[in-house]
Amino acid sequence: MAREPSKKRSREIVDAAARMFHERGYADTSVQDVAHAVGILKGSLYYYIDSKDDLLFRVLEDVHEDARHLLDDVAAMDAPPLERLAAYVRGHVEFNLRNLSKVAVYYHDFALLDPGRREVIIAQRQLYEELVIGLIADAQEAGEVDAGLDAHVAAYSALGMVNWVYTWYRPAGGRRASELAELIAEIVVGGLRAAHR
Amino acid sequence: MAREPSKKRSREIVDAAARMFHERGYADTSVQDVAHAVGILKGSLYYYIDSKDDLLFRVLEDVHEDARHLLDDVAAMDAPPLERLAAYVRGHVEFNLRNLSKVAVYYHDFALLDPGRREVIIAQRQLYEELVIGLIADAQEAGEVDAGLDAHVAAYSALGMVNWVYTWYRPAGGRRASELAELIAEIVVGGLRAAHR
Numbered sequence: 001m002a003r004e005p006s007k008k009r010s011r012e013i014v015d016a017a018a019r020m021f022h023e024r025g026y027a028d029t030s031v032q033d034v035a036h037a038v039g040i041l042k043g044s045l046y047y048y049i050d051s052k053d054d055l056l057f058r059v060l061e062d063v064h065e066d067a068r069h070l071l072d073d074v075a076a077m078d079a080p081p082l083e084r085l086a087a088y089v090r091g092h093v094e095f096n097l098r099n100l101s102k103v104a105v106y107y108h109d110f111a112l113l114d115p116g117r118r119e120v121i122i123a124q125r126q127l128y129e130e131l132v133i134g135l136i137a138d139a140q141e142a143g144e145v146d147a148g149l150d151a152h153v154a155a156y157s158a159l160g161m162v163n164w165v166y167t168w169y170r171p172a173g174g175r176r177a178s179e180l181a182e183l184i185a186e187i188v189v190g191g192l193r194a195a196h197r
Numbered sequence: 198m199a200r201e202p203s204k205k206r207s208r209e210i211v212d213a214a215a216r217m218f219h220e221r222g223y224a225d226t227s228v229q230d231v232a233h234a235v236g237i238l239k240g241s242l243y244y245y246i247d248s249k250d251d252l253l254f255r256v257l258e259d260v261h262e263d264a265r266h267l268l269d270d271v272a273a274m275d276a277p278p279l280e281r282l283a284a285y286v287r288g289h290v291e292f293n294l295r296n297l298s299k300v301a302v303y304y305h306d307f308a309l310l311d312p313g314r315r316e317v318i319i320a321q322r323q324l325y326e327e328l329v330i331g332l333i334a335d336a337q338e339a340g341e342v343d344a345g346l347d348a349h350v351a352a353y354s355a356l357g358m359v360n361w362v363y364t365w366y367r368p369a370g371g372r373r374a375s376e377l378a379e380l381i382a383e384i385v386v387g388g389l390r391a392a393h394r
Contacts, residue, residue: 017199025308026230027224046221052228063276072377108305108362111222141249149380150372150376150377150380153200153372153377153380154379154380154384156361156362156365157358157361157380157381158358159355159361159365160358160359160360160361160362160364161354161355161357161358162357163357163360163361164353164354164356164357164358164360164361165353166358167304167357168353175350179347180347180350183346183347183350183351183354183392184350184354186388186391186392186393187351187354187385187388187389187391187392188384188388189388189391190387190388190389190390190391190392191383191384191385191386191387191388191391192384192387192388193387193391194383194386194387194390194391195383195384195387196383197378
């Protein structure tokens, strides 16, 4: 009787891969290294993934999956658009701070993916970005944000502030993730309210 | 009589290297490729640089040099701190948009530098970041920004919005660089004015 790959083990593998790709670099990490880190044989690892490229793909998909859950939660909120945007920014900054390795690998190694898998990630990312652009467009319709602003530029700028944290945040720095997320949400939302064409 | 390496040629070499590192990746670009792109012999290229690592270093230094000129100009402005910050954001976004390859290489390949050269870049970057943090601290002292905000987090967030543009801007997209820079400056400054502890 075939067994389903355990979800817990699968998660351990993706987490270990993200950590190693981040610390050593993708090129300098082998499937064997990841198997060793998780404490299983290389042959067993191929029960979960079919190649190193597949491992990278799983890391990137993981980032999207969590981001999508967050955006679904935000879409279901009964609140004005900018309040939903603030909740999204807080949630996404906190996610990024808890997943520094995965997020760094996401942005650094995306271009290394095989073209087919890269297309899948690009399509997911576009869907995701459209949701953020949609939140800003809703805020414009509700009169919370100047209707003359370019919602795409505003959305990408907000995403920049949110995503950049992986480049500078050091967990040992002492700042609490929730405080930091709150401050970034205030800057984004306050900036969008204030900007005029 | 020894001749000084021509500045124009030196600039062509750095520009070609940035473009090729960005398009093909650092690992897949050789010193020979860069020499070929500029139309000189590999031996002549070593008159300007001493290794591929040195080429990468020149690309990154170039980014800092321009950013430092910009910050010097801003520091010399006779205007309130947030107005100076807005001028800095506009200038830096426009610089990033005009130098997409160099900026992408700066963030993507920094970690590949030899440790010694990496230290030099880190020191330059810290100096640069301190100047942005200083602008925000000045704005706090002048009462333009809540004194309770963490000036470091605010500065890194502003830098995130400014630097992220290289990941999403496409010159063919039709948006004018100056309009885009103006909108991002408004979001940053408006956000800092609005944020409270």
